[in-house]
Every structure is written in structure tokens, then in C-alpha cells.
Amino acid sequence: MNSSRVWRNCTINIWCRHPKTFLTQRSKEIVTAKLLTQAPQAPSRTFLNFPLVLDLDNLEADIAILGIPYGLPYRPHEMANDQSRAPDAIRQGPSYVPYTLSSYDWDLDEYLLDGRDITVVDCGNVSADLNDHQEHYRRAEQAARKILSTGATLIALGGDHGIPIPVMRALQREETITLVQIDAHIDWRDQVNGVREGYSSPIRRASEMDWFGPIMQIGIRGNGSAQAEEVQDARDCGADIITAYEMHEIGMAAVLERIPDGGPYYLTIDADGLDPTIMPGVMAQAPGGLDWLQIRQLVHGLVNKGRVLGMDLVEIAPSYDHGHITITHAERLICNFIGACVRAGYYD
Secondary structure: OOHHHHHHOOOOOOOOOOOOOOOOHHHHHHHHHHOOEEOOOOOOOOHHHOOEOOOHHHOOOOEEEEEEOOOOOOOHHHOOOHHHHHHHHHHHOOOOOOHHHHOOEOOOOEOOOOOOOOOEEEEEEEOOOOOOOHHHHHHHHHHHHHHHHOOOEEEEEEOOOOOHHHHHHHOOOOOOEEEEEEOOOOOOOOOEOOEOOOOOOHHHHHHOOOOEEEEEEEEEOOOOOOOHHHHHHHHHOOOEEEEHHHHHHHOHHHHHHHOOOEEEEEEEEEHHHEOOOOOOOOOOOOOOOEOHHHHHHHHHHHHHHEEEEEEEEEOOOHHHOOOOHHHHHHHHHHHHHHHHHHHOOOOO
16 A cells, blocks of 8 residues: 555544554655644534634634644643643533524624624644654644634634744734733743743743734733843833733723734733633632623723734633633633624624
């Protein structure tokens, strides 16, 4: 049997019958393409049961959901952390999720997709390589580039806060992007244990990318791993750091006014940026974060200020959740983002 044919016929969820068979260059390309993403794990379900699309080379969608489960570990025991289970946990969702598409949504004052011809797909989870942790990031960047190149809005589900780094690389363009971060922490570490692309570093890495301009950091509070010099680096770079306490004092409308008009934007949301009363399922709970009304106002306000190219939701630790509180708010947040994009005329 022809070796390239053996590999070409292998699907992403099945071990190849002859794993040691010599690969031609063409068959390597086919394998690489097919291994970018894989279906959500059992019990298999996509987000809101939207169609599963793994062929990213022929993607036709307005909105694409992509799971990126694995960050780069700082320590051996972090190779598969609790956050890596979050993309599928969000997809499984609360038991009443089926009503989301079939019932009136008071968050949007209409049905989710507003009766319009909008195509939303789930592209599954970016696959990993047990022998090369960095390969997950490379595949994530490839997958994100393919999705974004079609003009689709990307919704990435993490994973820890390292996973936006390959997505932000994939956003490379001539336009200057405003980065909006919701987080309890500023994430400006240059490295931790020699790792420069882990969950403590995404905003510093973004600051080094020429296509990112203004950086808005909202909800900062408590303490994390940042040192005084990293805070100074962020300020020297021009990051607009709005602490949770300033946000509560001036209100979200005033925060939105400080975000430059027109876009484009990228929105990165660390679940610990929200108050633990609505997002208890995180590893670094910090009191005083954004409440539901504030994050909803920010999402709708930002979408209507200009084009949001995509967003991510990261750092959910499913085993820390209570009564589906975190997952319920995650589902509502994503649905509000989808509904806001539809109503802003992104796909008209």
C-alpha cells in the first residue's frame, strides 16, 4: 500500500495504522493540516451544538470557535493543568443550554442570531504533541491564521493565559490593533523559569508585536507574580492600567470612553478578572473584580465602538467551579459577544 495514502486516509482521532511508515513531503503536509484541530472530547458536543468544522482550509463561517487547551508549563506538573479541560467544559455547559438558540434572549432583546443568516461553527480543539509542547502553539497560530484569513470572528477558548500569544501572532496585519485585557493581573513578566510565553507574559509579548498599539488593562487588583519593574515597564510602554477600584469608582461607561474609537480590537478575558462571586472557578481568585453587568456593558460597548477581530476566554479551572456558576457566566459572556457582533452589522 502506498505510504502517503495510508497517512492521507487517517483521521485526526484515529492512530495511523503504520506509524513508522516513511512519509513523503506531500503526505507530511496533509498530516500537518489534519492535525491542527480535533473534535471535542467525550461526551462529544460542540458549543451550543453548532456544526463541527475541522477543515480549516475550506472554512466558510462568520464566527468560529476554537479551543486551545494547553499553555506552556512553568513546571513539570503543569503540563496538563485544570484549565486545559475548560474548552470542553464550556461546550458541555449547563443543562438548559439548548434553550439558548430556540428561546428569546433578554440579554439581546431578541433571539441570539436575530433571525439573520449567520454561520457559527466550532473548529474543535487545537491538537498537541506530547514530545514538543511548543508545537501546540505553532498549530494554534496556524489554525487562527486560517480562520482569521477568511474574515471570520475568532472566539478562542483556553487554556491558561498563555494561549492568546499564538492567536495574537496570527492577528498580524497593517492596521494597528487596540488590545483590551480583562484581568486581575497585568501579565508583563518577561519569563518565568526560562519560559517566555507562559500565562504570566501575554501582554508583554503583545507589546513586542508591531501590529498592537494601545493596550487597555482593566480590572487589575490584588497581587500576583508581577514585580515593581514590570509595572514600570507596562507604564513606560503606555499601557492604560485601570484598576478594579478605579473602574468601580468611574463606571464602565467612562472606561469605554478611554478606549480609542474605531478599532480594530482584540479582547482577551482572564476569568479571574471577573469577581469570584460570578467566576469562582479560577486558580487565582481575587475579590473586587468586574460583575456581570460591567462585563456585559464592556462587551457590547466595545463591539459597537469598532470591529472586534476576536476574543478569548481563559484561565477557567472547571474543578474549582460551584454549581455551574462559572460555566453559566462563560456561556452568557460568549453569547453576548456573538449577539453583539451580529447586531453591530459585522456580517451584513
